[in-house]
Amino acid sequence: MLPTFTLSEAALEGISENASVILEATNDITLQLLEDNGLYFTQGTGAVTFKADADGDGVGSFSMSEGDRIFTNGRNITIEAAEIHVGGINNPLLSLWVEYNKKNG
Ligand SMILES: [Ca+2]
Numbered sequence: 001m002l003p004t005f006t007l008s009e010a011a012l013e014g015i016s017e018n019a020s021v022i023l024e025a026t027n028d029i030t031l032q033l034l035e036d037n038g039l040y041f042t043q044g045t046g047a048v049t050f051k052a053d054a055d056g057d058g059v060g061s062f063s064m065s066e067g068d069r070i071f072t073n074g075r076n077i078t079i080e081a082a083e084i085h086v087g088g089i090n091n092p093l094l095s096l097w098v099e100y101n102k103k104n105g
Contacts (some may be wrong), residue, residue: 021046043075060081
């Protein structure tokens with residue numbers, strides 16, 4: 001069994017504004033129900049990447065609750081996974097992309 005790591009919501013929200021980060025997992029990345037239903041990244045230019053299934057064997061999903069929302073605050077957010085289950089992301093282009101993939105995926 002692979003180890004599980006937990007990062008707090010506060011740690012994610014505390015990533016400094018111009019730091020680019022990649023959060024990578026062999027299999028699943030799960031955002032637990034957020035207390036305030038929002039993950040608010042600090043406004044800035046640093047790109048944030050969630051990469052599930054980093055070993056590329058087709059097992060690994062990115063999941064968050066339907067009612068939760070990621071506030072990108074101008075940052076680029078990338079989500080890569082074999083399967084993606086998102087709540088909401090307040091980035092218009094990404095939202096469209098997610099909707100498209102829900103319908104056509
Ligand atoms: Ca995997």
